[in-house]
Amino acid sequence: MKVVSPSTMRDIDRRAIKDFGVPGIVLMENACREVAVAVWRIWERVKENRRVPPKVAVFCGRGNNGGDGFGAARHLVNMGFEVRVFLASDPSEIKGDAAVNFEIVRRMGIPVITLRGETDLEKARGFYSESFAAVDALFGTGLRGEIKGFPRRVIEFINEGGCPVVAVDIPSGICGMTGKVLGAAVRAEVTVTMGLPKIGLLLYPGASYAGKIIVADIGLPAKILDDVKAEGLLLDRQVISGYFKPYAPDAHKGDFGRVFIIAGSKGMTGAAALAGLGAVRGGAGLVTIGIPEGLNDILEVKVTEVMTLPLPQTHEGSLSIKALEPALDFAKGCDAVAIGPGLSRHEETAEFVRKFVAECPVPVVIDADGLNALSEDPDVLKKSVAPAVITPHPGEMGRLLSVTAEKVQENRWDAVREACDRFGCTAVLKGARTLVASPDYPTCINPTGNPGMATGGSGDVLTGMIAALAARGLKCHEAAAAGVYLHGLAGDLAAREKGEIPLIAGDILDHIHEAFKYVLEGESLDGCEGQAHQGRD
Numbered sequence: 001m002k003v004v005s006p007s008t009m010r011d012i013d014r015r016a017i018k019d020f021g022v023p024g025i026v027l028m029e030n031a032c033r034e035v036a037v038a039v040w041r042i043w044e045r046v047k048e049n050r051r052v053p054p055k056v057a058v059f060c061g062r063g064n065n066g067g068d069g070f071g072a073a074r075h076l077v078n079m080g081f082e083v084r085v086f087l088a089s090d091p092s093e094i095k096g097d098a099a100v101n102f103e104i105v106r107r108m109g110i111p112v113i114t115l116r117g118e119t120d121l122e123k124a125r126g127f128y129s130e131s132f133a134a135v136d137a138l139f140g141t142g143l144r145g146e147i148k149g150f151p152r153r154v155i156e157f158i159n160e161g162g163c164p165v166v167a168v169d170i171p172s173g174i175c176g177m178t179g180k181v182l183g184a185a186v187r188a189e190v191t192v193t194m195g196l197p198k199i200g201l202l203l204y205p206g207a208s209y210a211g212k213i214i215v216a217d218i219g220l221p222a223k224i225l226d227d228v229k230a231e232g233l234l235l236d237r238q239v240i241s242g243y244f245k246p247y248a249p250d251a252h253k254g255d256f257g258r259v260f261i262i263a264g265s266k267g268m269t270g271a272a273a274l275a276g277l278g279a280v281r282g283g284a285g286l287v288t289i290g291i292p293e294g295l296n297d298i299l300e301v302k303v304t305e306v307m308t309l310p311l312p313q314t315h316e317g318s319l320s321i322k323a324l325e326p327a328l329d330f331a332k333g334c335d336a337v338a339i340g341p342g343l344s345r346h347e348e349t350a351e352f353v354r355k356f357v358a359e360c361p362v363p364v365v366i367d368a369d370g371l372n373a374l375s376e377d378p379d380v381l382k383k384s385v386a387p388a389v390i391t392p393h394p395g396e397m398g399r400l401l402s403v404t405a406e407k408v409q410e411n412r413w414d415a416v417r418e419a420c421d422r423f424g425c426t427a428v429l430k431g432a433r434t435l436v437a438s439p440d441y442p443t444c445i446n447p448t449g450n451p452g453m454a455t456g457g458s459g460d461v462l463t464g465m466i467a468a469l470a471a472r473g474l475k476c477h478e479a480a481a482a483g484v485y486l487h488g489l490a491g492d493l494a495a496r497e498k499g500e501i502p503l504i505a506g507d508i509l510d511h512i513h514e515a516f517k518y519v520l521e522g523e524s525l526d527g528c529e530g531q532a533h534q535g536r537d
């Protein structure tokens with residue numbers, strides 16, 4: 001599904017109104033109705049335990065988000081609820097379509113309480129505490145900068161209520177572009193977002209404030225949604241399955257791609273093994289791990305389905321610069337390479353990595369110590385002969401961009417786009433809601449995965465999987481997107497079986513086949529496919 005910034009959403013609305021003649025008030029009416037239906041669904045769930053008449057508190061601001069709230073209040077009254085509108089602005093400031101809906105509220109005699117200070121909040125407390133649900137229509141995509149003063153207090157007041165909140169378009173206080181909390185934000189159980197999801201709803205912390213996301217059809221002409229150049233793409237089964245071509249009945253294992261994995265150093269043979277097995281499970285036909293020669297015998301005991309290529313090593317048991325020629329030579333006969341897991345930070349090994357990446361003749365996936373080696377001179381990526389995929393976590397991304405990990409996390413969207421633009425490669429920024437940025441493609445947002453996957457070796461499995469998918473002929477951005485989606489899903493399936501806390505990388509490997517089944521064969525997973533998938537239900 002396409003995902004857009006607030007400004008692109010505004011352009012879409014504008015086109016609908018100007019080019020297609022759909023009146024803004026019609027769009028708003030559809031939005032209002034969807035919000036009311038979302039409240040109704042909460043009532044259906046909780047009504048057994050509640051007294052009647054059921055009360056709903058609708059908090060409105062002065063913009064069009066508030067306009068959606070006024071219209072929702074009208075529908076809620078028509079549905080039989082007792083509604084009060086709490087207005088966090090002066091009535092005279094309400095303009096345009098919002099004013100039309102406000103006037104209807106007044107003529108219907110729906111009580112409107114203007115919130116100007118703490119005493120008004122105290123008066124509102126009684127009704128609010130008896131409400132089974134609230135509507136948050138304070139701020140939508142028109143929010144600019146931090147919320148301060150009394151409006152911030154109103155947000156805190158809503159959160160103190162304890163009843164389920166339905167947010168209109170986006171929880172008030174969440175930045176629609178970054179998902180950041182702008183001073184304070186409403187914690188919603190459900191967010192009814194209009195037309196298309198906004199980026200900030202899917203990125204953390206915004207995603208945790210949004211709750212369940214319902215994408216409301218507000219009657220925007222389909223042509224506009226089809227034509228719009230969306231900044232983002234939410235990964236789902238449909239997107240991922242589209243990357244895979246059907247098997248030819250006479251397929252040979254060579255057709256599924258040869259992967260070369262350059263990994264491991266003394267004490268880190270496991271990283272090499274996990275990346276190798278990730279590639280095998282990721283669907284590579286043949287996998288060979290290039291390993292410091294002293295570790296070859298141990299690795300051969302660890303892995304069965306993977307071949308090994310012993311390479312020259314340093315005194316410390318990591319790859320030496322003398323490995324460059326044989327490694328490049330071997331890569332020529334492969335379809336994709338992964339480099340980095342467990343290579344160590346040895347300076348000579350780092351030099352080997354930089355030279356290898358620049359000259360590697362086939363698509364190359366770079367992770368872990370491979371990225372640490374590149375952070376000394378990231379521009380090597382620009383010189384690389386073949387397309388590259390980098391898979392940093394926030395710390396590694398920070399080193400590549402010469403900023404702190406915190407800075408990367410503050411605006412993950414910009415960080416991943418910057419890495420992609422600066423280094424001319426596909427960049428995967430790992431972490432909750434992994435992002436994949438590729439030149440000339442929308443940035444992909446991955447909804448799968450869970451905190452249990454933050455465990456040693458999980459990233460090595462991912463690296464192997466992406467290389468395998470690239471070797472099978474997927475384009476770099478497709479291989480990266482499919483890799484993160486399937487890897488996260490395998491982790492979700494593993495967590496469902498074993499729990500998040502004891503999850504190990506090997507469990508992810510053991511569930512990759514089920515993740516493939518879900519994506520390619522349409523097998524049902526009983527809600528394991530990530531909450532961001534939920535659209536209209």
Ligand SMILES: NC(=O)C1=CN([C@@H]2O[C@H](COP(=O)(O)OP(=O)(O)OC[C@H]3O[C@@H](n4cnc5c(N)ncnc54)[C@H](O)[C@@H]3O)[C@@H](O)[C@H]2O)[C@@H](O)CC1
Nearest residue numbers: 013027028063064065139140141142143144145146147169
């Ligand atoms: N045709 C359209 O444009 C449609 C818009 N819709 C709704 O309209 C919303 C956008 O409406 P608006 O653009 O009017 O904006 P909002 O209603 O989101 O809020 C804007 C108001 O908040 C004030 N404000 C902004 N930042 C502030 C801050 N930091 N502190 C205090 N006040 C601040 C602004 O001065 C403005 O009055 C969407 O989120 C959606 O809910 C929907 O009704 C569907 C159709």
Ligand SMILES: [K+]
Nearest residue numbers: 139168170172
């Ligand atoms: K809102």
